[in-house]
Amino acid sequence: MSRIVGIDLGTTNSLVAYMEGGFPKVIPDAEGHVLLPSVVGFTADGILVGDAAKRQLVRNPTQTIYSVKRLMGKGYEDVKEELRYFPFHVVPGDEVVKIRVADREVTPPEVSALILRALKERAEAHLGEPVTKAVITVPAYFNDSQRQATKDAGRIAGLEVLRIVNEPTAASLAYGLHRLKEGTVAVYDLGGGTFDISILRVKDGIFEVLATNGNTHLGGDDFDRAVVDWLLADIKARHGADLRADLEALQELRLGAEAAKCRLSFEQRTVLTIPLPQHGFTYRREISRAELETLIEPLVQQTLGPCRLALADAGLSANAMDEVVLVGGSTRVPLVKRRVQELFGKVPHSQLNPDEVVAVGAAVQADILAGGITNMLLLDVTPLSLGIETLGGVMSVLTPRNTTIPTSAKELFTTSVDGQTVVDMHVLQGERELVKDNRSLARFELSGIDPMPAGMPRIEVTFLIDANGILQVNARELRTGKAASIEVKPSYGLTDAEVERMIEESFVHAEEDVASRLLIEARNEADTVIRATERALGQASGLIGQEETAQINGALAALKAARDGSDRDAIRAATERLNQATLHLAEVLMDSALKEALTAKRVTEALGKPER
Incomplete structure (x- = not known):
């Protein structure tokens, strides 16, 4: 029997895993990264998926699609209220929403299929064999339309979807393989765009879902949006600039907000620095964990209502849980951990990587279907x-x-x-x-x-x-x-005809897509380095000598010339030479920024001291 892989098709990131020798393994890419950003970029030269697409978010926001999972199986009326947060153009279709890119329109399952195909190719390269069968996870609270859309995406990607598994249930399988023997378990799953709570009973290898609830439009994306709205108001108050119509600036802010949120899960304070040369200033703002928690508290509270409903449906009280398991990257936020602990009255478990645990569970379910694991049985529910x-x-x-x-x-x-x-x-x-x-x-x-x-x-x-x-x-x-x-x-x-057409198109364009992707990635990396270098040179006036400036400008000109060609190896070599040429410049700028921050802190402290 051909190998069956487990896939976590996530809002923010996606992963693929398999079982080897009775243990699940998450498959990395060629550079060792296991997370594939769920981002797809459409360019004049071809299609980008993952990190390469994410890198072009700022400079090509209208043609770069992210968080497409929030649109899966949805009609226009379902999503129109949140479309203002997306820089790409979502239009009504024949019952299915569509996304306008360049000169055509694509459906959410088509975009998801590109992500799935990238994971399929990663698995095939790692395993050295064709991969045609998969178990794919979905939020437990996905309805029939959203589940069917996910199956359609798998078919378009060339995968036979043997089972659609609820994400919290997959996570419980992953934990079950490691430690769970029996008892009642609450799985709290807060990802990038969706929230689920599932109550399970585990006994003698049988995982029985008693109740599930959730919100398919609540997750880390919403935390980021709350921070972005707060930053926009702050920028307008301090600099008099309204950035709501500037799509590139909005993407810079969104990515900055996401990074600050992640840092504040481990630090009490962080500094957000976003250059906005098109508006004539660089925005700097210190953000504390307390400020972040004030912004996201209402959203975290929205997850607790479904928890109480699921407990009521299961006929159990919160303190009757033997285990509470955290799943999804957004559960790293300390406020989330505290609120879950307060609700259930016990410290939640997060021993397994919350980003990987669902993919690991999908691989376990895949092995159960393949006959590898015979002492575990999954009994799921309709949401x-x-x-x-x-x-x-x-x-x-x-x-x-x-x-x-x-x-x-x-x-x-x-x-x-x-x-x-x-x-x-x-x-x-x-x-x-x-x-x-x-x-x-x-x-x-x-x-x-x-x-x-x-x-x-x-x-x-x-x-x-x-x-x-x-x-x-x-x-x-x-x-x-x-x-x-x-x-x-x-x-x-x-319709079946639409799915078949999309499958045929994927085969027709697969070879040219692969051939052009490496060149596009090289050009995108070059563009990023070129812009960063030009910005750094503008900020380095008087910090480096003329000879070093001339060397950097020479390497910069060489990269610009190589970037316009079609030799990706030459582009990568020129990019590396420019990176080496600017190492000292980066150190000088970092030292300058630290001195400036320390000076500003001393001034603030001096101004804040009371008179004696």
């Missing part, structure tokens, strides 16, 4: 109730939320009009009583019913939910035997 529309626009639930899957449910219905020969079956997902307040998944007709008085036909509706959480609906009129069925293709999914 939202499923039902059909009945008379008066009411949703009749067949499968309540937190039902263990795979599962089936049956219920009898009848007609409401005399002589009715066709019944319109409307499949819904959600927790509200009325159809209009729930998500429409699919419609199909049961036709050929013999004309009978209202209430006489007996229509048996069966819901079948597979282990991926994907729904199939069957309807049968028991008196006549007439039947109809549908595998639910959500209203916000792609």
Whole structure:
């Protein structure tokens, strides 16, 4: 049997892992990095994925797509409120949102497929064999549309998705392989764009999910946005500049805010320095952990409500948990750890790397499917109730939320009009009583019913939910035997024809994409070094001698000339020469910045001293 890999398709970063000798291993790239930034850049020369795409975020914001997971399986009405945070252009499509890049439009599953393909190629290079099968994780609170969109992305990338696994459940499998024997476990999963809480019972190798809840639009991205809004207000107050319309400046601020947030997880204070030459100043701001926590406290509080709901659905109290496990990079934030500890009354575990634990769990599930691990069993649940529309626009639930899957449910219905020969079956997902307040998944007709008085036909509706959480609906009129069925293709999914077209296009363009990517990456690195050097030279007036300045300018001119060519090796060599030429300049500028900061601190302290 061919090897099955486990993939964590994340909002901020994505990873791929596999099992070797009974132990999960996360696969690094050629440079040893295991995290692949979930960023895709579209350029005139081709497509970039990962770090190369992330590096062009600032200078090419409208053509660089990030956090696409927040758009998966969504309609335009679902996401229009947060589109102001994205520099790229999201447009309404035929039920699926689309993203406009250059002269074409792409769907979120297509963008996700590019990330998945990059992980597939990484795994193939590492393992030395083709990789065609995968287990992919999704937030536990993903609905049917979002799960189907993820499966579509896998197909477009050339992967057979054997199982869609909920992220908190995957994390529990990873911990189960290491230490969990039995008991009740709360898995608190706060990633870049999504939040999940799952309550599980573990016993004798069986991982049974009792309840799940969450918010598919809450995560570290929202922390960053809160900081950016605060910085924008501060810049306007101190410098009189409104940067909201400057897409490049906004990306600089977003990346700076993210970096400051990460540093403040380990330090009490940090300094944010963002050069804004287009506005004639460099923005400097010291940020304390206390200030960050004030900004994000309301967002952290939003994660606690779903925790309480999941506990109520499981019929358990917070202090009944034997273990509390933290998953996702955003759980490194000290405030998050404190609030989780306060809610559950015990110190949460985070022994495994929170960035890697979901991918590790996906690899465990992949090995279970491949028959490698035989002493572990996963029993997951469906996150939202499923039902059909009945008379008066009411949703009749067949499968309540937190039902263990795979599962089936049956219920009898009848007609409401005399002589009715066709019944319109409307499949819904959600927790509200009325159809209009729930998500429409699919419609199909049961036709050929013999004309009978209202209430006489007996229509048996069966819901079948597979282990991926994907729904199939069957309807049968028991008196006549007439039947109809549908595998639910959500209203916000792609048609089979669209998926096939995208797969074909990926094969057609794969060779040229790979051929051009290395050249684009080399040019992008050169552009970054060129801009940084020009900025440094502008700030180094009087700090270095004329001879050193001339050497740097010579290396700079050589790199600019090489950058315009098509020899990527020459570009990389010229980039390295310029890096070497500017080593001393970087040291001088760092010393100057430190002296300036110390001087400013002494002045502040002197001004702040009370008179004797």
